[in-house]
Amino acid sequence: MEGIYWPSVFFLLFGGIACAFAVAVLFSKNIVRMAFYLVISLAATAGLFFLAGADFVGAMQLMIYVGGTLVLLVFGVMLTSQERFVEMKSDAGDWVIGIFAGGALLVVLIWAAFSIPAWQGMDAAEANAVAVKKTVTPIAMGLLGFRVDAPDRSGYFFPFEIVSVHLLVVLVGAAYLARAKRKTTSANLATGD
Amino acid sequence: MEPASTLPTLLMWAWLLPLISFVAILFFGKHMGPHGKGAAYLATVAIVGAGLLSFTALFGVWLPNHPLADAAHASDPLHGNHGIPDDSHNGSHSDAPTSAGKHAHRAYHGATDGGALRNTQRDAQLALNIQPVALLAEHGSLAEHGSLNDSQAHANNKTPPYYNGDFYTLAAFGPLKLSIGYYIDSLTVAMFCMVALIASCVHFYAIGYMHDELHEFTDSEVTLADGQPLKRPGRYHRFFQYLSLFCFSMFGIVIAGNMAMVFVFWELVGICSYFLIGFYIERKTASTAANKAFIVNRVGDFGMLIGMMALWSSLGTFSFGDTKDADGKFTERGIFSLLRTAENDYHLKPAGDMAFEGHRIMPTDSDGEVQSGDSDNRAGQWLLLVAGVGIFCGCVGKSAQFPLHVWLPDAMEGPTPVSALVHSATMVAAGVYLAGRFFPVFSPEVLLVIAYTGCITLVIAATIAITATDIKRVLAYSTVSQLGYMMLALGLGGWVAGMFHLFTHAFFKSLLFMCSGSVIHGVHTNDMTEMGGLRKKMPVTAYTMLVGCLAIIGAGIPLSTIGFSGYYSKDAIIEQAFSFADLNPVHWPLKWAPVAGALITAFYMFRLWYMTFAGKPRNQHRYDHAHESPRVMTLPLVVLAVFALGIGWTVPGTSLKVTNLLEQSRPVGTLATTHGELLPSLVLPDEHRSHEWEFRKPAGIAAFATAALGLLLATVVYLWRFLNPDELKQRFRSIHAVFWNKWWFDEIYGALIVAPGLLLAKWITKFDLGIIDSIIHGTAATCKGGAKVVDAVLDRTLVDGSANGMARGTWDLGLWLRKIQTGSLRQYVMLLVISTVLLFAAASYLQQIIPGQ
């Protein structure tokens, strides 16, 4: 086991989990299982974030995505889970086209990823020499407009404000859209072809 | 009372009162009292007020500041003794001026006290608030001339005292200034008084005469299509509205301080006469007469415009009088002082730049150089001739001189008060007044033209009057004839004689017309052959008219100073004619025409009176219904009769008489014997020469003899009936035909001008219809056809085709593209993926094939 660089091993572990469960999401036909696989994939992605030194983002990934968004999705699944929707099959033709197109995309992306030498990674000595820095406070300061990590770069106070307002609007809109409506109109609208 | 400020103010209000009345009646006439009767009172009050102001100006301001002298004696010492006892011989040489106001008068008579004059002028100017300039004389040169006057034989007369200035400047374009200005001398004031007095009488008279118009008016001379006479609402207030405007316009001409203003009011008078002559507009004859008066006047006005342009383009000013600043320096010279400068001893000389204008228009003289003051300035003389004859053309039109006299008799279609006003104080007087006003501008050659025009007019009109049977037409031709007298007098150099006759004639002619109106009012016809014996029915009218007749024939004790007003003025004209013919024997017709005219005048006037008032009634029915007119009509007759009798008299114990008043405004430089420049043989005599016994005696005798002969003839034929007029008519039927048909002037004009004009119009109409219309229609048809072709070929195929093709292409493209739009979310995602991959592939491929990468 000499020479094994453990962060790489963990990368392989988390990356493999993320990819495997993403593929499982793709190929699963049961919507409830898909939700479960997705949770695992996103959690593994959070592990990759930790490995890359983004501890705060990884935590957020776990909290918001896994803890928030997925709960939302599961609620949706539960609200709409009737027998006829749990398993919905697509045409085989769609699958064929999808596999070919997706495969081509994947090939293009992987080829692009490895065609840049600077992205190949550094030596282990270099990687070990990188000082560990905490990210929570700098990120908070960055959101408030003060960059302590890279003083020559601009702060994110304004995008932060916009995102805040955006979130508010989104919540209001979501509440509006999701509120219950009478079914009487559905018959008329469903006839649309 | 400072004349320089009070005179313009007084006369301005006298001038504006009729305008105020006009505007008030224009807007509120229909609501003034019952049937618009208040309009008559308003107009009458306005004109009486104007008269009061005018007389205040004359007696309250002018006369105290400019005491009258017997100017004929005062300003020309050599002719001081006439050998005729003259009660007005207490000349002003002994008038020792004591008050400051008399300084002006002294200066006018050549006093050397220039300092006093300056003071007077300064005082005058200080008191002014309407930019007036008091110009009494050029006192600088006056002092020299004044001392020379006693030693030199023929010193020319100076600029008369006058006041001029601008009420309001309308616009100034470089040297061209258009302003409402005034030029006030004794003639202006006298004209104001005369016009206001006669117009007042006419207004009073019209209140009675026009009463038919108060209610619905039945015009028996107009027959409608259904055979019924026309019935229309009365136009009482409108009549007085026009009268007010008429008086305002006439005052405007009289007070005008420049040519442009004269022209404006000249045309206003023209349009007023148009309105009033055409007052019974429904009558075909009335509307035709109104048109005729207007159009004939336009002919004359065209000449007047030419004259004004000639004067303005060469002198650069419209103004009559000089403008001075507060220090007494000239700021701008007027027409008169430009043409008659003190350096030239007030003789008429074309101004320096006028010679230049002459060069511009005329071929240059042999020496090529014409200098200012050059006695041989022939080009300038020609220009003066053009200007003078042009201005006179306007007077010919307005004053109905030959050959434009044809409108005046037709103007009888208007109501009689209008005829009285038009024929005495306003319209025709305007022409003579203008000729008198422009007198300093007229060269001897122009005056000769004027004299011959007047001479021809007076004879022709008098002969026509002999045969006319319409009472108003007789008077109309008599007016034309008398106007001819005035023009003749002006043309012979008798300025005072001509203007004096204008005044006397105004009074007796308005009297005569109003008497005839009274007769017409009483017997309801114009035709003298249906009258007769009316003396008993309407005595006031008859005897006032007799006064008028005696005045017009110039009745008086020969070689004395006792007579009717016409006696003074007509004798003065005949004296001037004798004086003129003595120097110019070749122009003998000018001597004998007025004498012959006097005979004919006496004949036709008394023919009229006898036929109307004397003898037996020719139409018993009309005689029985005749009645004397109401007092509102007869009272003006009496007033006018008094004036017609005494306007020529001297107020006992003073030198107050019209001729002396007029003498005060004798135009500058017209009191010297002058020779024509273009016609060297022409000699224009000094007017005072005519007062010499040498001419006065034969002239007086000739005038009296002819008038008496005419009166006798009329009496023999029409009163005593020794001779039957019908037999005379038969015997001289060729001459009678000439006179009866008015020398065929209307027919000649009809054949020479109207008929060719109509023919030309017809031809032009045919040209229009035949050629121009066909060209236009052809063009239109061609355009239409071309448009159809273009429509079919270009629009339908090319433009429409391309537009429709594009639309169809877009439509088809849309139909095709809509197949892509499946609405399926999954297909869209797949397309996204595939296109991303293709984009990558294309980018990398391009990266490889582009060189240099």
Next chain:
Amino acid sequence: MPYFPLANILTEPVGAAHYVVVGAILFTCGVLCMATKRNALGILMGIELVLNGANLNFIAFGSRYLRNDANTLGLDGQLVALFVIVLAAAEAAVALAIVLNFYNNHDSIDVDRADQLHG
């Protein structure tokens, strides 16, 4: 340079390229999910996967452990990733609301039936 990316992956530190590969796989899976699932919730899950793949790229490019030159970026990558996470949450809420609305109206969550916008 003949280079096999996984030859010494256990002994050497991984680079940004490896992260990008994982991100690409997640992205592709998400896209194919969107393209093949008829269930609207499945499509939502595909979207989440796509966003995660993208986020992974942001983190990788901004990480000082994976790139030599990443120091200049500071925490920009993480900040953007944070925004993406937040916006993804918002997007999920709205999308779920739309799906529920669609379900209420059509009694179905089959996206093939939601083709009223076809041309």
